Amino acid sequence: xxxxxxxxxxxxxxxxxxxxxxxxxxxxxxxxxxxxxxxxxxxxxxxxxxxxxxxxxxxxxxxxxxxxxxxxxxxxxxxxxxxxxxxxxxxxxxxxxxxxxxxxxxxxxxxxxxxxxxxxxxxxxxxxxxxxxxxxxxxxxxxxxxxxxxxxxxxxxxxxxxxxxxxxxxxxxxxxxxxxxxxxxxxxxxxxxxxxxxxxxxxxxxxxxxxxxxxxxxxxxxxxxxxxxxxxxxxxxxxxxxxxxxxxxxxxxxxxxxxxxxxxxxxxxxxxxxx
Amino acid sequence: xxxxxxxxxxxxxxxxxxxxxxxxxxxxxxxxxxxxxxxxxxxxxxxxxxxxxxxxxxxxxxxxxxxxxxxxxxxxxxxxxxxxxxxxxxxxxxxxxxxxxxxxxxxxxxxxxxxxxxxxxxxxxxxxxxxxxxxxxxxxxxxxxxxxxxxxxxxxxxxxxxxxxxxxxxxxxxxxxxxxxxxxxxxxxxxxxxxxxxxxxxxxxxxxxxxxxxxxxxxxxxxxxxxxxxxxxxxxxxxxxxxxxxxxxxxxxxxxxxxxxxxxxxxxxxxxxxxxxxxxxxxxxxxxxxxxxxxxxxxxxxxxxxxxxxxxxxxxxxxxxxxxxxxxxxxxxxxxxxxxxxxxxxxxxxxxxxxxxxxxxxxxxxxxxxxxxxxxxxxxxxxxxxxxxxxxxxxxxxxxxxxxxxxxxxxxxxxxxxxxxxxxxxxxxxxxxxxxxxxxxxxxxxxxxxxxxxxxxxxxxxxxxxxxxxxxxxxxxxx
Ligand SMILES: Cc1cc2nc3c(=O)[nH]c(=O)nc-3n(C[C@H](O)[C@H](O)[C@H](O)COP(=O)(O)OP(=O)(O)OC[C@H]3O[C@@H](n4cnc5c(N)ncnc54)[C@H](O)[C@@H]3O)c2cc1C
Ligand SMILES: Cc1cc2nc3c(=O)[nH]c(=O)nc-3n(C[C@H](O)[C@H](O)[C@H](O)COP(=O)(O)OP(=O)(O)OC[C@H]3O[C@@H](n4cnc5c(N)ncnc54)[C@H](O)[C@@H]3O)c2cc1C
Ligand code: SF4
Ligand code: FES
Numbered sequence: 001x002x003x004x005x006x007x008x009x010x011x012x013x014x015x016x017x018x019x020x021x022x023x024x025x026x027x028x029x030x031x032x033x034x035x036x037x038x039x040x041x042x043x044x045x046x047x048x049x050x051x052x053x054x055x056x057x058x059x060x061x062x063x064x065x066x067x068x069x070x071x072x073x074x075x076x077x078x079x080x081x082x083x084x085x086x087x088x089x090x091x092x093x094x095x096x097x098x099x100x101x102x103x104x105x106x107x108x109x110x111x112x113x114x115x116x117x118x119x120x121x122x123x124x125x126x127x128x129x130x131x132x133x134x135x136x137x138x139x140x141x142x143x144x145x146x147x148x149x150x151x152x153x154x155x156x157x158x159x160x161x162x163x164x165x166x167x168x169x170x171x172x173x174x175x176x177x178x179x180x181x182x183x184x185x186x187x188x189x190x191x192x193x194x195x196x197x198x199x200x201x202x203x204x205x206x207x208x209x210x211x212x213x214x215x216x217x218x219x220x221x222x223x224x225x226x227x228x229x230x231x232x233x234x235x236x237x238x239x240x241x242x243x244x245x246x247x248x249x250x251x252x253x254x255x256x257x258x259x260x261x262x263x264x265x266x267x268x269x270x271x272x273x274x275x
Numbered sequence: 276x277x278x279x280x281x282x283x284x285x286x287x288x289x290x291x292x293x294x295x296x297x298x299x300x301x302x303x304x305x306x307x308x309x310x311x312x313x314x315x316x317x318x319x320x321x322x323x324x325x326x327x328x329x330x331x332x333x334x335x336x337x338x339x340x341x342x343x344x345x346x347x348x349x350x351x352x353x354x355x356x357x358x359x360x361x362x363x364x365x366x367x368x369x370x371x372x373x374x375x376x377x378x379x380x381x382x383x384x385x386x387x388x389x390x391x392x393x394x395x396x397x398x399x400x401x402x403x404x405x406x407x408x409x410x411x412x413x414x415x416x417x418x419x420x421x422x423x424x425x426x427x428x429x430x431x432x433x434x435x436x437x438x439x440x441x442x443x444x445x446x447x448x449x450x451x452x453x454x455x456x457x458x459x460x461x462x463x464x465x466x467x468x469x470x471x472x473x474x475x476x477x478x479x480x481x482x483x484x485x486x487x488x489x490x491x492x493x494x495x496x497x498x499x500x501x502x503x504x505x506x507x508x509x510x511x512x513x514x515x516x517x518x519x520x521x522x523x524x525x526x527x528x529x530x531x532x533x534x535x536x537x538x539x540x541x542x543x544x545x546x547x548x549x550x551x552x553x554x555x556x557x558x559x560x561x562x563x564x565x566x567x568x569x570x571x572x573x574x575x576x577x578x579x580x581x582x583x584x585x586x587x588x589x590x591x592x593x594x595x596x597x598x599x600x601x602x603x604x605x606x607x608x609x610x611x612x613x614x615x616x617x618x619x620x621x622x623x624x625x626x627x628x629x630x631x632x633x634x635x636x637x638x639x640x641x642x643x644x645x646x647x648x649x650x651x652x653x654x655x656x657x658x659x660x661x662x663x664x665x666x667x668x669x670x671x672x673x674x675x676x677x678x679x680x681x682x683x684x685x686x687x688x689x690x691x692x693x694x695x696x697x698x699x700x701x702x703x704x705x706x707x708x709x710x711x712x713x714x715x716x717x718x719x720x721x722x723x724x725x726x727x728x729x730x731x732x733x734x735x736x737x738x739x740x741x742x743x744x745x746x747x748x749x750x751x752x753x754x
């Protein structure tokens with residue numbers, strides 16, 4: 001059960017793990033996620049299902065090492081078992097032929113964006129992907145996305161690869177160039193999603209964001225994951241994780257993500273995975 | 276086993292009245308409010324014998340009328356007086372499979388003990404404490420026997436949810452020879468008994484023992500399986516399960532929808548208790564899941580869940596814990612013992628008080644709760660006097676943590692993913708009648724909180740017993 005089939009380092013802090021989970025592989029749709037526990041005393045962490053292979057019965061996750069659980073995940077090897085893998089969770093991405101869809105992925109969010117790009121393409125959309133990272137070495141999935149979308153624009157903050165600048169500038173330039181954009185997907189750090197929504201707001205282009213609040217059960221039972229969208233409280237684990245970005249209270253999300261900063265630091269220090 | 280007829284007589288009666296109801300030893304309030312160990316320590320053999328001796332062995336025992344599953348109360352008490360403690364435990368288990376749990380969490384004061392004849396003049400027999408004593412005796416002496424499983428019926432049953440309802444159905448049906456698989460969404464089985472009720476009231480070892488007992492009888496327990504997300508109820512029926520029982524509880528939290536409710540430091544009781552109990556955040560950093568440790572904590576509501584949250588906050592180091600409730604003590608739905616224990620430990624009660632808004636700091640952490648004072652007005656439809664706000668009585672309570680414990684709703688995952696499964700306007704599953712638990716879908720039965728809304732362990736078990744009986748009939752007749 002839940003055997004790790006492969007764990008590969010993609011960049012300094014980002015790993016791709018393939019896990020044996022046949023039922024999840026068969027059922028999952030773009031936009032859904034799993035909850036993983038590395039051990040019984042561990043936390044339940046949500047991670048997006050980036051890809052699946054129904055025949056092999058596996059799902060793929062891509063994660064960035066940010067704290068104790070992801071540190072432990074990074075240290076786990078092929079052949080080891082995860083304590084728990086639960087899914088597929090969350091509401092799948094709304095999928096149809098919208099026309100032209102622009103998918104913007106930043107940092108590890110590129111991993112989260114990948115299944116959406118694939119699904120949009122399969123649904124017949126013209127898909128333009130914009131992926132960005134701080135620097136060339138930490139940019140992930142460029143080849144895979146190149147193969148999947150109609151057009152790929154890469155940007156790096158330091159100009160080491162692709163366009164020199166932020167994904168927000170790239171999106172703005174694309175819109176300014178006269179490209180008719182029917183829908184935008186913005187996936188990445190909260191601050192990036194917030195500013196991407198400001199780029200599209202004046203043009204009233206519907207912009208879907210994927211929110212990553214702290215979760216516990218991830219089945220709608222606790223309300224840890226509540227976010228405010230259009231003035232209403234929603235549970236991201238069941239109502240989301242994707243929402244209309246123009247209604248999202250990003251500042252609230254950022255505050256709530258900081259709720260356990262001190263404890264997370266303490267847990268990280270106590271982590272013995274790398275010894 | 277047959278119930279032995281007790282002797283009765285006037286002299287017996289007068290002798291018995293002299294023995295007072297035996298108190299159960301407890302951890303000292305000041306000590307226990309700093310630890311998560313169980314509060315009551317249980318009867319000694321001597322106390323159990325004295326208490327059992329108080330029972331009059333009534334010919335028409337009123338206490339049984341008060342028990343939702345009709346446990347033969349004088350019958351098991353008689354066995355205690357004969358020092359057959361293990362026999363007494365087994366006697367209860369004929370009708371109630373979880374006596375160690377029920378002895379601890381049932382509201383006996385409003386069930387069996389409220390009707391006990393001794394209670395008319397003095398104090399009722401401590402039925403719950405005796406039940407707990409014999410169940411613990413059986414477990415601690417290793418006397419628990421796994422019954423022989425009957426010949427396989429060839430029928431398979433899926434039980435969705437592993438709370439008291441699901442566990443009861445599983446136990447009853449496996450004893451009928453059916454092959455039973457429990458599917459539980461969380462990573463640990465037990466339902467509210469595991470994620471909700473704290474260690475200091477119901478040690479998790481006891482719940483674990485019950486589950487391993489079921490496993491020994493042949494029940495398969497599959498965790499991390501949210502039915503409706505991975506497999507659906509229809510998938511289960513197509514996979515060869517002949518019947519399905521839905522015991523998914525009423526696990527969706529309710530918030531008040533007042534301004535500021537999403538500030539950091541404000542929890543639903545479900546989240547707070549799940550972090551503490553299921554994820555064992557009270558043992559952070561040994562366990563990874565963190566929990567806020569507020570200094571000034573307000574807990575909203577007045578049920579068992581409220582008391583459990585308030586007492587957990589104390590144990591996590593809070594200096595001030597206030598239960599904030601819009602009615603008065605008389606209307607509080609929590610068990611009397613719970614309120615009593617909370618008070619002993621130093622929980623404060625701010626009654627006739629209702630929150631209207633939260634105030635936060637620049638980091639979005641809650642710092643204050645604006646409340647309004649209430650008074651009791653005219654009786655409403657339910658006959659209870661409804662609280663009405665007193666104009667201009669607003670004040671701000673300093674808080675750095677709040678737990679909202681004002682109730683729960685039906686969890687929609689199974690109903691919305693099961694076509695043709697009838698629910699009422701609140702989302703609870705509709706059953707044909709309480710005697711069978713039959714739903715609108717053939718071969719699908721339901722019971723417990725998902726049918727009634729949040730109720731009690733014993734009511735969930737009672738409904739489950741009836742459903743198990745109806746399911747057994749159904750399976751026997753099914754081709
Ligand atoms: C629906 C969803 C999908 C996600 N998909 C991915 C993904 O594909 N790849 C990826 O790298 N990350 C993803 N995340 C974020 C990921 O869950 C967190 O980075 C992870 O939980 C951090 O755990 P940790 O113990 O390593 O770090 P911690 O030390 O616990 O925390 C470090 C940071 O992660 C945040 N965090 C902590 N716990 C959680 C939690 N339970 N849920 C969400 N965030 C948390 C904290 O705010 C903190 O900033 C997703 C989150 C959600 C809600
Ligand atoms: C904090 C607290 C204190 C309480 N104190 C008392 C008390 O002192 N005395 C008393 O009698 N009662 C008490 N109660 C009430 C009592 O616990 C419940 O009435 C009882 O547990 C209901 O049992 P159930 O089997 O219907 O549901 P639950 O115990 O809620 O179990 C339902 C289970 O189903 C699982 N589930 C849900 N959806 C799915 C799905 N789609 N797939 C798979 N699994 C699923 C859940 O994870 C859960 O484990 C308390 C409740 C709480 C929350
Ligand atoms: S009513 Fe009281 S005295 Fe009579 S049998 Fe029941 S417990 Fe004993
Ligand atoms: S994580 Fe518990 S409700 Fe969403």
